[in-house]
Amino acid sequence: MTGINKNILRSILVLSYIAIIAFVLFGIGSLLSYLNTGADRSKMLHTEIKKVDQYLPKTAWEPLNNEGRPMDNQTLNAIQNDYLDAWYVKHVAYKTNTLVGIDDYYTENARKNIISIISKNKSENISIVSTTLQHHITLEFFSEDGQLAVISDKDVIEYKRIYNDELLVLETTEQTNYKIILLLEDGFWRIRHIIKEKSKNFNSKFKPAQKNIGLLKGINYYPKASPWNMFGDKFNTNTILQDFDIIKKAGLTSIRIFVPYEDFGKANVNSKKLKKLKKVLDLAQIKKLKVVITLFDFYGDYSVLNWTLNQHHATTIVSNLKNHPALLAWDIKNEPNLDFESRGTLLITAWLNYMIDVIKTTDTIHPVTIGWSNAESATILSDKLDFITFHYFEDLNALEATYLNLKLEIPNKPIAITEFGISSYKGFWNPLGSTELDQSNYHKKAQRIFKQNTLGFMAWTLYDFTTIPKKVVGVLPWRKRAQEHFGFIKQNGNIKPAFKHISKE
Numbered sequence: 001m002t003g004i005n006k007n008i009l010r011s012i013l014v015l016s017y018i019a020i021i022a023f024v025l026f027g028i029g030s031l032l033s034y035l036n037t038g039a040d041r042s043k044m045l046h047t048e049i050k051k052v053d054q055y056l057p058k059t060a061w062e063p064l065n066n067e068g069r070p071m072d073n074q075t076l077n078a079i080q081n082d083y084l085d086a087w088y089v090k091h092v093a094y095k096t097n098t099l100v101g102i103d104d105y106y107t108e109n110a111r112k113n114i115i116s117i118i119s120k121n122k123s124e125n126i127s128i129v130s131t132t133l134q135h136h137i138t139l140e141f142f143s144e145d146g147q148l149a150v151i152s153d154k155d156v157i158e159y160k161r162i163y164n165d166e167l168l169v170l171e172t173t174e175q176t177n178y179k180i181i182l183l184l185e186d187g188f189w190r191i192r193h194i195i196k197e198k199s200k201n202f203n204s205k206f207k208p209a210q211k212n213i214g215l216l217k218g219i220n221y222y223p224k225a226s227p228w229n230m231f232g233d234k235f236n237t238n239t240i241l242q243d244f245d246i247i248k249k250a251g252l253t254s255i256r257i258f259v260p261y262e263d264f265g266k267a268n269v270n271s272k273k274l275k276k277l278k279k280v281l282d283l284a285q286i287k288k289l290k291v292v293i294t295l296f297d298f299y300g301d302y303s304v305l306n307w308t309l310n311q312h313h314a315t316t317i318v319s320n321l322k323n324h325p326a327l328l329a330w331d332i333k334n335e336p337n338l339d340f341e342s343r344g345t346l347l348i349t350a351w352l353n354y355m356i357d358v359i360k361t362t363d364t365i366h367p368v369t370i371g372w373s374n375a376e377s378a379t380i381l382s383d384k385l386d387f388i389t390f391h392y393f394e395d396l397n398a399l400e401a402t403y404l405n406l407k408l409e410i411p412n413k414p415i416a417i418t419e420f421g422i423s424s425y426k427g428f429w430n431p432l433g434s435t436e437l438d439q440s441n442y443h444k445k446a447q448r449i450f451k452q453n454t455l456g457f458m459a460w461t462l463y464d465f466t467t468i469p470k471k472v473v474g475v476l477p478w479r480k481r482a483q484e485h486f487g488f489i490k491q492n493g494n495i496k497p498a499f500k501h502i503s504k505e
Contacts, residue, residue, distance in 0.1 A: 054305070055088040056267055056312040057131075062138040069142045076139070079149055079182060082189035087132050090114065091305060094128040097121055107183055107192045129304045130160040133311060133354065146184065153178040157202055159304060159354070161347070171346065173354075175202040206360040206384070209367040213329055213387045216416040216456030217503060218254030218292070219247060224463035224491060228472055230257065231264075231276045237283060243462065244287040246489075251503035254290040254328055256418055256458050259317065261299035267309035269316040277317070281326040290328035292418070292458070293321070294371060295355075297334055298471060302343050302351045310351075314358050322363035329366055330359050331418070335373035335391065337380075349380060356384050371418050375402045382410045391419035391460075396445050403455055416456030420446060424464075424496065425485040429478035440497035447501050459502065463487040 059080065064071050082105060089101035097118050102111055121127065134157040141150040154177045162170040176199040181192040223243060226234040247255060257280060264273045277293075284291050295314055321327055332355050336348050352370060359368050367386030372378045378390040388410055392399060406415060422442040426433035434442070443459070450457050464487035473479040488499040 053267070054309070055084060055131075056308045057084065057087075058134045058308075058311065058315070059084065060136050062136070064139055066139040067141045069144045069146060071139060071142050075142075075146070079139075079151070079189050080137070083137075083151070083180070083182065083191070084135070086191050091130050091132075093118060094121070094130060095305070097127060104188070105190055107185065107190045110191050110193065125165050127163045128160060129163070130158060131304050131307050133157040133159065133308060140179075148184070149182045149189065151180050151182070153180060159307065159350070161304060168346065171350065173202040174199050176200075204357045206357070207364070209360075209386045210365045211367060213367045213369075213414050213416070213456070215454065216254055216292075216418070216458055218252050218256060218290075218458040219502070220419060220458055220461045221247070221255040221257055222461065222463070222465070224465065224487075224489075227463075227465040227467065228258075228260075228469050229263075230280075231260075231273045235276050237279060240280060241283050241286065244283055244289055247462065248287045248289060250499070252289075254292060254458065255284065256292040256294060256331070258294045258297040258334065260297045261295075261310075261313065263298075264313070264317070267312045269313060274317065274320060278321060278324065281321065281324045285324075285326040289326065291326050292329045292331055293317075293327065294331035294334050295359075296332065299333070300339050300343065302339070302347050304347075307351065307354065310355065311358050314355060315362050318359055318362040322366065327366055329387070330363070330368045331371045331389070332356060332359065332368065334371045336370065337377040338373050353381060353384065356381065369418075375406050378406055378415075379409050382413060385413065387414040387416065389416050389418040392417050393420065393422075396442065396449065399446070400449050400453060403449075403453060414456065416458070417450075418458040419460045420457065421460040421486045423482040423485045424498070425481050427481065429481045433482065436496050436498070440501060443498045443501035447504055451504075459488075460486050463489050464491050464496075466491055 061076070061080075064076075086105035089105050093099060093102055093114065094117070099111075099115065099118065102114055106114065134155065136154045136156075138152045138154070139149065140152055141148075143149070156176045156178060157173065158176060159173045160171070161168060177197045179193075179195045179197055181194075182189045183192045184190075221243065222228065222230055223234070223236070223239050225236075225239070226232055244255075259277065264270055281291055295317065296310070299310075318330065332352055336352060339348055356368055369385050369387050369389045370381065372380070372390040375390045375392070378388050382388055388406070390406075392402070394402075403415065403417075422434055422439050424434055424436045424439040426435050446457070449455065465484050468480045468483050473483050488496055488502050490496060
């Protein structure tokens with residue numbers, strides 16, 4: 001019995017020894033694997049910067065012709081990524097008056113100036129909200145040991161808003177040249193020196209679009225089964241083609257459609273959604289209809305640090321569609337003035353101003369407008385737009401005077417109404433509403449005004465709808481019921497009396 005116990009004990013000791021050796025070998029192997037693969041920067045840095053989600057300024061490099069060591073693409077990309085990250089963390093630092101991330105992208109010497117500025121701003125309750133939108137970089141020098149790089153960054157477009165005690169005291173857009181020295185430390189490129197060489201106020205100048213808008217004669221379009229979700233799972237080319245046939249036979253020549261910002265992937269535009277958008281233009285071309293594309297639908301942030309993401313979104317869509325024969329014009333944003341009170345008139349106007357630049361830089365051919373919710377806002381940025389558009393859901397008796405007054409203020413630009421109409425809902429939630437006959441008389445009168453004043457128009461909308469998203473009109477039933485009945489065609493396909501006045505008296 002004792003011999004058996006000794007054998008069991010001996011076996012346990014041997015197995016334990018083998019297990020310990022295996023564990024040690026596994027640990028050594030894991031350590032070697034870690035050392036060979038390198039560190040994951042996103043885990044090392046507390047900032048965890050991800051530019052694809054947060055910061056995408058337009059960046060262009062001059063052809064490489066630098067002194068010193070030849071530059072490879074991998075190193076060049078590393079320099080660009082770390083350099084742009086340095087700009088981003090500085091923007092965040094100046095906005096929040098904190099130093100989060102500064103150590104990761106600036107050397108000790110370079111941090112002194114940033115720390116001094118933040119300390120001063122903090123003591124005086126000053127904050128700087130800013131972003132850079134364009135960089136044009138030249139590699140001037142790359143050292144033989146691969147540890148130092150000198151770059152110049154010309155015509156950097158930088159937008160700034162300076163606040164004191166939370167009140168805006170200065171808004172400016174600058175165009176600046178910089179010289180930058182970067183050092184490779186711990187495997188990362190950090191800014192050692194950044195010198196502002198030349199700076200001036202930035203004023204964009206663009207020629208009018210090469211194509212004219214002509215006289216609009218159209219309608220806002222959603223398929224009846226998927227309003228405000230045109231490019232979702234119910235996307236059906238046969239349905240859209242049939243609708244376009246109805247629109248064309250009714251005597252209309254154009255449609256206005258909407259691109260939801262978030263639904264299309266924000267900065268990283270969803271390729272499947274973009275393909276569907278192009279398909280809509282293809283179908284419009286078959287029916288000889290022209291298309292006004294309204295960008296940034298349901299976008300309401302306008303935060304300065306998001307401008308580079310908005311820029312990337314717009315550039316992607318515009319560059320992919322600018323040569324399509326069915327494209328008529330770009331509408332920057334639907335009714336942005338409705339956000340003035342909540343987001344600030346100056347901020348939204350500055351955002352619109354720059355988005356006009358983005359579109360016109362990408363597409364010099366097609367005209368650009370903004371779909372204002374009323375005529376009162378339609379003079380804003382009118383000098384930069386190719387044609388002026390506003391929406392009108394007020395008393396038709398005042399429409400002609402409203403248009404003529406606006407024409408006096410903006411005499412040299414085409415003007416069009418890109419949303420108008422009246423609901424035919426009269427029921428429990430609105431017993432004093434309009435009937436289908438009232439709707440018909442409304443459109444008959446509207447068309448008479450358009451004809452007499454040679455005024456372009458796009459009606460709201462082809463179909464009545466049964467599903468209205470909360471983000472469109474909220475949850476109040478009297479608002480939803482009214483919005484459901486603006487169409488010329490009922491949900492069951494029956495034509496409403498107003499249809500005979502969809503394009504003429």
